[in-house]
Amino acid sequence: MNAIRVRGLRKAYKDHQAVAGVDLDVARGEVFAVLGPNGAGKTTAVEIMEGHRDRDAGEVSVLGGDPAEADRLWRSKIGIVLQSASDAANLTVNEAVRHYAKYYADPRDPDEVIELVGLTEKAKSRAGTLSGGQRRRLDVALGIVGRPELVFLDEPTTGFDPEARRQFWGLIKSLSAEGTTILLTTHYLDEAEALADRVAVLAGGRIVAEGTPQTLGGRAHADATVRWMSDHGYQEVRTSEPTKVIAELSRQGELSELTVTRPSLEDVYLELIA
Numbered sequence: 033m034n035a036i037r038v039r040g041l042r043k044a045y046k047d048h049q050a051v052a053g054v055d056l057d058v059a060r061g062e063v064f065a066v067l068g069p070n071g072a073g074k075t076t077a078v079e080i081m082e083g084h085r086d087r088d089a090g091e092v093s094v095l096g097g098d099p100a101e102a103d104r105l106w107r108s109k110i111g112i113v114l115q116s117a118s119d120a121a122n123l124t125v126n127e128a129v130r131h132y133a134k135y136y137a138d139p140r141d142p143d144e145v146i147e148l149v150g151l152t153e154k155a156k157s158r159a160g161t162l163s164g165g166q167r168r169r170l171d172v173a174l175g176i177v178g179r180p181e182l183v184f185l186d187e188p189t190t191g192f193d194p195e196a197r198r199q200f201w202g203l204i205k206s207l208s209a210e211g212t213t214i215l216l217t218t219h220y221l222d223e224a225e226a227l228a229d230r231v232a233v234l235a236g237g238r239i240v241a242e243g244t245p246q247t248l249g250g251r252a253h254a255d256a257t258v259r260w261m262s263d264h265g266y267q268e269v270r271t272s273e274p275t276k277v278i279a280e281l282s283r284q285g286e287l288s289e290l291t292v293t294r295p296s297l298e299d300v301y302l303e304l305i306a
């Protein structure tokens with residue numbers, strides 16, 4: 033059974049169709065990234081799957097249950113990291129994580145969780161005094177302390193410095209290695225590429241492409257660009273047979289600054305949403 037199964041999901045705000053017929057399958061243990069421009073409907077779709085928003089139409093099954101009829105047991109299996117920070121401003125990091133842990137039957141060790149998200153040095157600081165990126169880490173800590181089977185992460189690394197993002201990626205990989213299913217939304221294509229087994233691109237409330245980061249939008253079969261420096265400056269050839277091109281070029285001797293590139297995930301993504 034899939035962790036998430038969505039068919040024909042629709043949600044309108046007055047006359048604006050925010051989610052316009054989405055089908056989605058996320059396997060257990062998978063890391064699935066939803067990409068899409070601002071206003072594409074990502075948060076709306078994810079909040080429906082979390083049971084935080086009602087839907088107009090469609091079938092949604094998350095860990096075998098309908099989020100619209102969620103009970104406490106179902107909730108305890110799901111970890112949620114919302115886009116807006118939690119309202120634990122007056123609690124210290126320590127207190128907040130311990131407080132959340134109490135809601136779950138088999139929580140992780142709060143100190144371990146604080147360590148995992150890199151907040152040990154801030155454990156005694158009040159949440160309200162943390163920097164934006166540190167607040168986000170606390171959100172993640174609160175989302176995973178209950179040892180959830182499935183974690184929803186809505187733009188988890190927004191506001192993180194590059195080092196914190198890399199650390200966070202490590203955390204997601206270790207959660208995934210433990211078998212946790214992860215659905216994340218992100219605007220960072222490198223993040224999707226580093227973490228996701230599969231990605232879906234949402235635009236205008238519809239999924240316009242789905243696949244692995246390596247194959248999305250025909251990326252794996254796209255023409256390569258061979259580039260090198262000649263006496264007359266940079267030369268570039270787009271080709272489906274880069275090996276052949278290089279073999280021919282190599283008769284001229286050593287090629288300076290030779291590179292072979294294929295479209296990046298970002299190139300493919302920008303074309304898909306254009």
Ligand SMILES: Nc1ncnc2c1ncn2[C@@H]1O[C@H](COP(=O)(O)OP(=O)(O)OP(=O)(O)O)[C@@H](O)[C@H]1O
Pocket residue numbers: 045048050068069070071072073074075076077
């Ligand atoms: N509560 C609401 N009331 C009315 N319109 C809303 C509401 N929430 C979202 N919308 C609209 O629905 C559309 C989809 O919004 P949503 O937040 O799902 O997009 P998103 O893909 O998550 O965007 P972002 O990347 O900016 O977070 C947008 O046009 C937004 O303005």
